[in-house]
Amino acid sequence: MAAEATTKKTWTDRLTGWMEAMAPLFDQPHLASVRDGLAALMPLLIIGAFSLLVLQFPVTSWLEYLDANPDVASKIWVPFNISYGLLSLFASFTIAYGLARRRGLDPLMPSALSLLAFVTIASPIMGAWGEEGLPGTYFDNSGLFTAIIVSLISVEIYSFLVKRGLIIKMPPGVPPAIATAFIALIPGVLIMLLAWFVRVVLNIDVAGGVVQILSHIVPAASTYIAAAIAETFHAFLWTLGIHGDLTIGIVLSPIWTNNLAANAAAAASGQPIPYIYTDLFRTYVVPGGSGATLPLAFYLIRSRSERLRRVGWLGIWPGIFNINEPITFGTPVIFNPVLAIPFIIITFLNTSVAWLFHVIGFVRPAYIAAPWTLPTPILAYLQTGYDWRAIILALLTEFIIPGIIWYPAFRAWERQVLEKEEQAG
């Protein structure tokens, strides 16, 4: 008993030390602002995806009607074109907003100026409006990484000037709204000047260059190897009680968002869908929550231990909507090798099997953004543009694979719990 307590303590100590070492990364303002800013785009992506859902609604007569009436179809495309086609503009605003608030600034003007800087960098209007320049080329997902860089730099410039007091101060008595607008003037001029100088005077095609560089990085981060490592690591973090999805999102969310938007754009123009690894691919990795714990919840409700039965019931309802903290923490999976090991194995297997199903062409890569709290089979059906085979993959990864792996683990853990309960009397 004493020995057990000592081992537990060292484990906890090591973990605490490790988490504290990691904490600055989680709190790193730039990385966190990017992640939160991209997460804020989700509603826009879902709104735009309604166009796709309507246009591809799998009823033959409807599809024939659209083919015969392209003007109707082009009207339905509008929400999609505006949300996905201007994705990077929205991103330059939402990311700047997050960083400005983290820097303790009133976020309105920094966000607006970030948008100004991004448009200047990505598409300067050189002649009269609409005559020259590169209208919209980098406003869709291809400018996403440029938007990230530009918004972070422009907020930092703004923050620097405000904190140094290099702003126009209005005399007291001037209404706050007007005073705030004047605060933004000098930073705004400077940000605009800098963006203009780089893009127009020096004629550096920043956005094009970023696309060039990323054409080497994004594909590497979107491979099976990258996905398998990231997802397995995410599961490992959960077994230490750390939110794995948020953690890998710090690095991967720009890749996921970029890939999802690229997939949607490809589907819209009738091209083959390029990327397997997106936010939506994770539907098959973590169906019912990380570790695919829904089958475990079903086993738990039939356990002979009353405590485990209670955890099972607590876990089933949120589990259907892909929330499983009751199972992860209540059973518990965390710091419990008996359940932590299958938790990690299932995540790895789900990633691998789902990837294989995509590679052999059994399932179409997902391209329609939908809320992750939808029950997995429905979510899989919608996000693939009504591909019924995605439901098969969803059932396989939500129930069959984890159902097999969880069973022996559940029996082993139940035996231990019952023994302890008997000892306790």
Place this chain on the structure above:
Amino acid sequence: MAKYRVLLVCAAGMSSSLLEVAVIEAARRQGDEVEIEAISVPQVAVFDFAAHRPDIVLIGPQVRYKERSVRQLAEPLGVVVEVIDPVTYGMVDGDRIYQQIVQALMGRREEDRP
């Protein structure tokens, strides 16, 4: 009858809504009242602790790594910060979390609050 203002910090503000109901119920059984606001991790950095002045901040175990930054923001204002025990959290054990709130705030409510 005691009244407590609690700020709950978790990942997406979803699993903690289960907890919210359980803790409010547990307090009601004791004849007390608890007011809970749940926020997600990204909101912590921008949450106005001074304006909201919760009595206590409870941090979900899956976002424990936020403990230090929450302490830096909340403790200068006399707000107690605690992490919820993982199993208690998983079992959605409202009674035990309510006990944790009462114990953490015991004796410090009257004198500390202006």
